[in-house]
Amino acid sequence: MNPFSFLGINAVSFGIDRVEQLAEDIAELNRETSEIVVISDFGVAKAGILDRIRSVLARSRYHVTVFSELAGEPHAATVDKVAQLLRRLDHPFVVGVGGGSALDVAKLAAVIAEDEIPVEDYALCARPFPEPGLKRILIPTTAGTGSEVTRTAVFTTSKGNKVWAWGHELLPDKVLLDPCLTVSLPADITAATGLDAMVHAIEACTCQNRNPMADALGLHAIRLTKQHLMTAIEKPEDIEARSGMLIASTLAGGAFAQTGTAAAHAIGHALASVAGIPHGRAVTIGMEVLLPRNAEASPEAHAAVAEALGCEKKADQCAPAFSALIDQAGVDRSLVDRGIEPETFTGVMMSEENLPMLQNNARPISKNDGLELTRWILVR
Numbered sequence: 501m502n503p504f505s506f507l508g509i510n511a512v513s514f515g516i517d518r519v520e521q522l523a524e525d526i527a528e529l530n531r532e533t534s535e536i537v538v539i540s541d542f543g544v545a546k547a548g549i550l551d552r553i554r555s556v557l558a559r560s561r562y563h564v565t566v567f568s569e570l571a572g573e574p575h576a577a578t579v580d581k582v583a584q585l586l587r588r589l590d591h592p593f594v595v596g597v598g599g600g601s602a603l604d605v606a607k608l609a610a611v612i613a614e615d616e617i618p619v620e621d622y623a624l625c626a627r628p629f630p631e632p633g634l635k636r637i638l639i640p641t642t643a644g645t646g647s648e649v650t651r652t653a654v655f656t657t658s659k660g661n662k663v664w665a666w667g668h669e670l671l672p673d674k675v676l677l678d679p680c681l682t683v684s685l686p687a688d689i690t691a692a693t694g695l696d697a698m699v700h701a702i703e704a705c706t707c708q709n710r711n712p713m714a715d716a717l718g719l720h721a722i723r724l725t726k727q728h729l730m731t732a733i734e735k736p737e738d739i740e741a742r743s744g745m746l747i748a749s750t751l752a753g754g755a756f757a758q759t760g761t762a763a764a765h766a767i768g769h770a771l772a773s774v775a776g777i778p779h780g781r782a783v784t785i786g787m788e789v790l791l792p793r794n795a796e797a798s799p800e801a802h803a804a805v806a807e808a809l810g811c812e813k814k815a816d817q818c819a820p821a822f823s824a825l826i827d828q829a830g831v832d833r834s835l836v837d838r839g840i841e842p843e844t845f846t847g848v849m850m851s852e853e854n855l856p857m858l859q860n861n862a863r864p865i866s867k868n869d870g871l872e873l874t875r876w877i878l879v880r
């Protein structure tokens with residue numbers, strides 16, 4: 501077994517209608533300011549979730565500003581704009597509400613607001629984040645990225661590359677998990693984000709940095725996702741299924757926060773950069789292509805995943821079980837008509853920001869493997 505460090509998970513509170521106690525949560529963490537900034541996006545606002553947050557906070561002493569201009573996955577310019585808004589206020593308390601996109605903007609803006617430096621300067625750990633950052637609570641509304649418990653955040657640079665930033669400073673002071681906030685998720689987003697959680701868990705349990713403590717989180721995330729995803733898609737108001745999925749995605753985030761992600765994420769980030777494929781779909785495509793080859797490279801780890809997926813404890817059961825779940829969930833993995841040029845795609849996939857994920861894969865992928873991997877992805 502390799503040596504490892506387990507960094508733990510930050511404070512998480514789960515409950516049906518848990519968001520009703522938001523003002524008390526803020527008061528516990530914050531004695532300095534009466535300013536709250538809620539950071540979210542159009543889709544979350546349209547689903548009525550921000551109205552609910554506003555009405556919860558209207559019963560408190562706080563002055564509330566809402567930023568919900570975000571649309572789609574985050575760009576550096578949006579993060580800088582939100583950070584600027586935060587700098588203009590007197591040490592506001594930040595509440596991030598939404599899917600991974602809104603949460604990543606909230607995480608980054610709350611930390612970089614301490615300084616005047618643009619977010620791109622922090623990409624790929626080029627410089628350390630300032631400390632301590634503004635106090636913050638994160639409330640995920642997809643299930644999901646697990647961003648609420650990870651030390652990373654992802655954004656697109658001015659040159660169009662999807663990159664990550666990393667640091668313990670990105671962790672929030674508290675996470676609220678309220679499954680009621682996920683019932684408005686449309687079926688296609690429930691499916692793609694649910695498979696994203698599954699991919700996080702599989703990569704955490706099978707990558708080079710896997711360890712038994714991360715396995716405990718990841719394998720349970722796989723069991724819960726297998727148990728609840730289809731019900732969440734087919735019966736959107738089923739609170740037990742929504743609860744199971746929300747807990748699964750946080751556990752999967754907690755697992756990969758220890759181990760890092762692997763090649764499905766390098767592929768996913770490249771598909772986002774080159775063809776604008778949304779995150780959940782993109783990593784699902786990558787994982788499906790990799791699983792048969794990865795299972796051969798680390799059979800024991802994949803046998804454990806197969807068992808968590810409800811199959812026999814055999815490595816070669818993993819790939820068919822994952823593909824069957826994608827079929828059932830109805831996630832479109834076709835890349836035809838996307839006009840993806842193989843050499844451009846390979847160049848992006850093998851670029852500096854993706855190398856750590858490729859090297860952490862169950863079957864490590866070297867620079868020379870790039871074109872072959874592209875063929876697997878584009879010619880299926």
Ligand code: NAD
Binds near residue numbers: 544599682696
């Ligand atoms: P998302 O945040 O982009 O949301 C997808 C869509 O769903 C948006 O239109 C949003 O408005 C809508 N939506 C969200 N919650 C809703 C709800 N309850 N009801 C109705 N609509 C709702 O999607 P995502 O998959 O959660 O996040 C993707 C982003 O997260 C990507 O940028 C990805 O790279 C990043 N990510 C970050 C981490 C991390 O650890 N920081 C991990 C994985 C992915």
